[in-house]
Structures are given as C-alpha cells and as structure tokens.
Amino acid sequence: MPDAGAQQAGLKADRRLMLLEAAIRKYQYRKDALLEVLHTAQELYGYLDRDLLIHISKLLRLPPSHVYGVATFYNLFKLKKPGTHVVTVCMGTACYVKGAEDLVLAVEREFNVKRGGTTADGKLSLFVTRCIGACAMAPNAIVDGETIGKATPEVVLKKIRAIMEAEKD
Amino acid sequence: MKPDELRSLAQKEAEARKSYRYRINVCCSSGCMPFGALKVLSAFKDAVKEFGVEGECYVARTGCIGTCSIAPAVLIEPGDYLYQNVTPDRAKEIVKEHIVNGRPVKSMLYGNEAYFKKQLRIVLRNAGKIDPLRIEDYIAVGGYYALLKALTRMTPEGVIEEVALSGLKGRGGAGFLTGLKWRYVARATGSPKYVIANLDEGDPGVFANRTLAEADPHAIIEGMAIAAYAVGASKGYIYVRSEYPLAVETLKKAIEAARSMGLLGEKIFETAFSFDIELRLGAGAFVAGEETAILASIEGRRAMPRPRPPYPAQSGLWGKPTLINNVETLANIPVILLKGSEWFASIGAKNCTGTKCFSLTGKVNNPGLIEVPMGITLREVVFEIGGGVPPGRRFKAVQVGGPSGGFLPEQLLDLPIDYESLTKAGAIMGSGGIVVLDDTSCMVDTAKFFTEFCVDESCGKCVPCRVGLYKLYKILDGFTRGEGSLEDLQKVEELCEFIKEASLCGLGQTAPNPTLTTLRYFRDEYVAHILEKKCSAGKCFKNGGGVGGE
Numbered sequence: 173m174p175d176a177g178a179q180q181a182g183l184k185a186d187r188r189l190m191l192l193e194a195a196i197r198k199y200q201y202r203k204d205a206l207l208e209v210l211h212t213a214q215e216l217y218g219y220l221d222r223d224l225l226i227h228i229s230k231l232l233r234l235p236p237s238h239v240y241g242v243a244t245f246y247n248l249f250k251l252k253k254p255g256t257h258v259v260t261v262c263m264g265t266a267c268y269v270k271g272a273e274d275l276v277l278a279v280e281r282e283f284n285v286k287r288g289g290t291t292a293d294g295k296l297s298l299f300v301t302r303c304i305g306a307c308a309m310a311p312n313a314i315v316d317g318e319t320i321g322k323a324t325p326e327v328v329l330k331k332i333r334a335i336m337e338a339e340k341d
Numbered sequence: 342m343k344p345d346e347l348r349s350l351a352q353k354e355a356e357a358r359k360s361y362r363y364r365i366n367v368c369c370s371s372g373c374m375p376f377g378a379l380k381v382l383s384a385f386k387d388a389v390k391e392f393g394v395e396g397e398c399y400v401a402r403t404g405c406i407g408t409c410s411i412a413p414a415v416l417i418e419p420g421d422y423l424y425q426n427v428t429p430d431r432a433k434e435i436v437k438e439h440i441v442n443g444r445p446v447k448s449m450l451y452g453n454e455a456y457f458k459k460q461l462r463i464v465l466r467n468a469g470k471i472d473p474l475r476i477e478d479y480i481a482v483g484g485y486y487a488l489l490k491a492l493t494r495m496t497p498e499g500v501i502e503e504v505a506l507s508g509l510k511g512r513g514g515a516g517f518l519t520g521l522k523w524r525y526v527a528r529a530t531g532s533p534k535y536v537i538a539n540l541d542e543g544d545p546g547v548f549a550n551r552t553l554a555e556a557d558p559h560a561i562i563e564g565m566a567i568a569a570y571a572v573g574a575s576k577g578y579i580y581v582r583s584e585y586p587l588a589v590e591t592l593k594k595a596i597e598a599a600r601s602m603g604l605l606g607e608k609i610f611e612t613a614f615s616f617d618i619e620l621r622l623g624a625g626a627f628v629a630g631e632e633t634a635i636l637a638s639i640e641g642r643r644a645m646p647r648p649r650p651p652y653p654a655q656s657g658l659w660g661k662p663t664l665i666n667n668v669e670t671l672a673n674i675p676v677i678l679l680k681g682s683e684w685f686a687s688i689g690a691k692n693c694t695g696t697k698c699f700s701l702t703g704k705v706n707n708p709g710l711i712e713v714p715m716g717i718t719l720r721e722v723v724f725e726i727g728g729g730v731p732p733g734r735r736f737k738a739v740q741v742g743g744p745s746g747g748f749l750p751e752q753l754l755d756l757p758i759d760y761e762s763l764t765k766a767g768a769i770m771g772s773g774g775i776v777v778l779d780d781t782s783c784m785v786d787t788a789k790f791f792t793e794f795c796v797d798e799s800c801g802k803c804v805p806c807r808v809g810l811y812k813l814y815k816i817l818d819g820f821t822r823g824e825g826s827l828e829d830l831q832k833v834e835e836l837c838e839f840i841k842e843a844s845l846c847g848l849g850q851t852a853p854n855p856t857l858t859t860l861r862y863f864r865d866e867y868v869a870h871i872l873e874k875k876c877s878a879g880k881c882f883k884n885g886g887g888v889g890g891e
Contacts, residue, residue, distance in 0.1 A: 206641035211622055245643040246624030265546030265776050266702035303545035305371055308409030308708035319375035
C-alpha cells in the first residue's frame, strides 16, 4: 500500500511509487540514506519534481528544505523533465581540448536548443557533463545512451537526425 | 572460509588455468565497451566453439588492458599478444590463425612496445588479465592471501608498521603517509571506527580509479579489509561516482562474491575479525572527493567540507574515527604485505616510493591508462609512453593533477614525477591525470576553462572560493574577448594568492593553479591577448565564447 501521504503530495499510486517506497523501507527510513533514495527516485521517475521531493521529505522525516538542498547540490539530480531524446556532450578536459565545444555549438545551432535545456517541443535535451571517463576516445557524445567516441559535429548531428526521423515514422 | 579452503581453491583454479593452452582476454572496460567489446567477446566465444578449440582456449571477459586508444583491445596469453581495434569478424580470424594455426596475426597486433617499456604494473597487476566478476580468478593469482597473512600472522600494529616502512603515500593527491594516517586512526578513541575507500574520481580527464575498480575490484576490497583490521574498524564504505555505472556494478558484484565466500562478514578466516562493506553512490559533485565533504555526502547531506581539525581520524563519519584512503592506495596494500615493505620501498624515487597510475589523455598519440614508477620524468611519459603529440603539431604544455593542476611547459619536462617536485613547479599529483596540450590550445582559454569548472563545482561555503573564483573567471573571460589591461594581470595574481591562502578546502586552495602556472610559463600569451588582441591558437575573440554550465 502506498503511503497515505503520497496522494496528498499529488503522486499517482502506481508501480513506481510502490518501488520507491519499498526502497525507502529497505533503508529503514534512515535519514542518511537520502542520496540513495534520490537516486532510486530519479531512476524510477526520470527526474525529481516538487511533489516527489516533498513526499520523500515526509517519509524520511526531513525538512523539505534539506531534501531540496541536497537534490540541487548534486549535478546528477535533474529537477526538470528531460526531453524525449537526450544528447550529452562530455566537457571533460580531454574532450574539451579535442573540440567538444564544437559539438555543443553544432547541436545548439541545428536544433535551436541551449545547453542544459530542452527544445520547445520537448523532443530533445542537450546536456553537457564533466567527464564520462572515456578520455582516450575524446571527444565523446552520448546520444540516447549510445556513446560516440572520437565524435565530429557531422557524426553527432547525423545520429540525432536519424533518431528524430525514426520517431516520426 | 577457512584458510585451507583459500589455498585449495587457489590451487584448483591455477590448475584449471593451466589446462588451457591459450587465454583470450577481451577488455570490457568503459573504454572499450562503447566500441563493441561485448560483441567481440561473444564472437570469440562462438569462434572457439566453431573451430573446436574451446577445450584449449579460454575466453575471458576482463578489465582494462591499458591501451584505450585501440579499443576494443584483446590480449592473448601466453606471450601477451595485444590485438587492436578488434571486430567480431577479426575475432574469428584471430582464433583461426593464432589459436588453430599457431600464427599470430601480425597485421592486427598493436606494435607499440614503447608504450609498455617504461611502465611498471603493481596496482594494475591483474588488470586485463583476470575476470573481475570471478572472485576465483583473483584468488588464483594470490588474491586474499595478504588478508589471510595479516589476520593469522600479523598484529594490527605489525600491519601498520609494514605499511609505514614501505613509504606508501596517499594516492588521492595530497600524498600523506599512509602508515601514519592508519596509526592516527588506530590510536584514536571511539567506536565503531570506519574505513572509507574514496572512488569519487571527479576530475575531468581522469579515469584511473574507475578503471582499477572495473578491472580488479577485489584488490580494493582486500586492501580495505586489511586497513580495517589494522585500524580496528568493522564497517567500510566505498564512495563511488554514480557516473561510473560499470564500476558500480562490478564493485557491487565483487562485494557480494566476497561476502558469499566469507571473505567479508563475520569471523573472517575463523578469526575474531569481522568486516563488511557498503557501497555509496556520489551524485556528481567534484568537491565530494574532499575528505570532510565525502563524510557529509555519506551521511546524506550536501557535500560541503568543514574546517580541520578535527581530522576524520579523530572525528569522521557520525563523529567516529574514520580512515579515508583512495582506492589506488588501498590496492597497493595486499602487494606490500605479500612482497614486503623493503621490496616496495626499492621502487620509485627516494621519499616517494612505489608507482602511480595516470590517465594519459589530450593531444598525445597513445592515450590510455598507464602505471609508472615514481620519479619517472614527464618527458618519458609524454614522449616515450605517450608517443608525443600528433604529427605536424607542436607540444605546448602538460597538465598534471586534474582541473586544479598546473600547466608545465617544455622546459620543465625533465621534472621527475613525485609529490614535492610537482608541487614546487606549481602542479599537483592530484588523483592522476596527465593531459597533453599542443599548439592548437590557447593557454588563456584553457585557464578560463578550468576556472569555470571550479566556479561550477565550488560548494559555496567559503567566500574566497565562491566569490574569488567567479571574479577570476570574469577577468579571464574578459581577456578572451579583448577586454582587460596589463594591470589586470597583477590583479589576477593577487586574487589567485588570496584564493589559495584563504580557501577552506583543497578545491579552493588549488583552483588557481591553472591560472598561476599559465601566467608563470605562458605570460606572453596573456600579453598578446591584451595588447594585440591576438590568440595564437585561434580560439579566442569569437562571438560569445564561454563553456557554459550545466
């Protein structure tokens, strides 16, 4: 049974909520498990919205400000819904010196999206990240989970166009 | 597990290994995975069946072999034949020629002997040669023997003494003597005590710790268990970046395997010693690698450092005595106990013993993961192991130590790699990143890039770091857009000194290094930007600029 507070918080009583609450029980509602809980929540929901954060704060008996503070401190936690497709360009040192900036600029121009943002139609998000650790293959871009090593703007744009086209069919 | 069981398992495994004439090690680390390593692995498995040699040729899924620029890489034993850019089709051909006909396929071999010649693998002793997901593989090569030795034949103080005599220093960057740190925790009052393995390798351009965890997780676990025995801890945490999914998964499985064999848990090797490990995931905060910040993060809070003292050795996790070691430091421990401190102390340089792992990246012909004896010169690393900069380009600078490491010019390339020499030159050992820049990089732009990184990653707690770095960034950004005057250079220097002196933690204290060293060694580039609005690399004075944050 989902916790009664869930509906209050405006969350649907679905499978995701059940799994999240099961995880919280597994951590025995320990306050120090907050990061683990946020990881689980983001895995299940894709991002952490306000209702979700409030619900977590209630279950762990932490002030909402604390939960919000932690969620915003760590880069990995997303507080906004990402687009259907996600392009992440690695901006680690090795990628930067090998031209990662050009990859970002190319995607920004072609799809009219800013780094860190999502296109107006919600189809494509462009993120930059600090080092995915594949430095020997720099520069790297990740398109919907697939890593492209030694990437060039042409290859990355082609890949994005392909997945956007496939969507239309 | 009983001591005898470890021995008989090792023997059984060693015999099983001997029954194969060949062993094909397919690198399936994060460096090779994106380029089809798993497909290559199954192609090899299919091929040995197809050619009917599965009885004499073992196909293993291993961690990093070290040659990340030729992914996917495959190493065939005996003889250490290293194949480059292997595809499923090539895998078939390799089995047919190398295994069936006994003729290595010369055209596919990685012919670069210089890459390995000056390397010495202690920490990475098993990397690329064992299956990290099989604890039996680790035991077969002598794994968990050091723990057995410590628990049954050494006192905790004896273990600390051995580590102290080896001269091992913390590989996370600060270079504090490991034995001394252990002694502080052992002597601290308070219970329980904790051991934390730091795998929060947040430095962009650095992947040495991740690769170690992916290739040989049990070396870390065994090192932790020995450390716990020495300092009197019964609980350990591995704090690992969540951006490293394969390392996380590998460690998770390794901990489970060790637990199921009784190498973690209650009464290990039938002694009174009990120890268990929990994995904790970071969430993308560079500052969390700082030792007081890591404590806050494990406790579920914002990873913000606090002033020291008290040091974690006295008051760490939940106020209890806590030992925090980098995973590379810990992976050295089993070898030191087995081969002795004297042996370890004979490697490397005076006052700086052993080896160091580096991820060698940037504008270099052979990027990859390397391990070299301390005291080796930067020139040897960049030009012999790394093979120099790509054809037609000119070497400009090498950055040692991650985003807050300094940039060293050509004339300092004969500097030996040790903590003291690097710090004196304005760089730091850091957690092990060496990034090579050629003449296509602008030093002003590069200093700006790293300053912006530190602005982003500053936790915001102390003013010098939070405000000082931002001001510094603004001035540097101005230089790349044609703003600023020569007086500003003076201002930059003063600001850098202020940030270094007054910041609370290592992030702020080292963040000005890129700016200070580029100013020290490449001042003419700054002057050219300011007076002539000229950028020799052609990076600056474009519209906008700026790297942009998340």
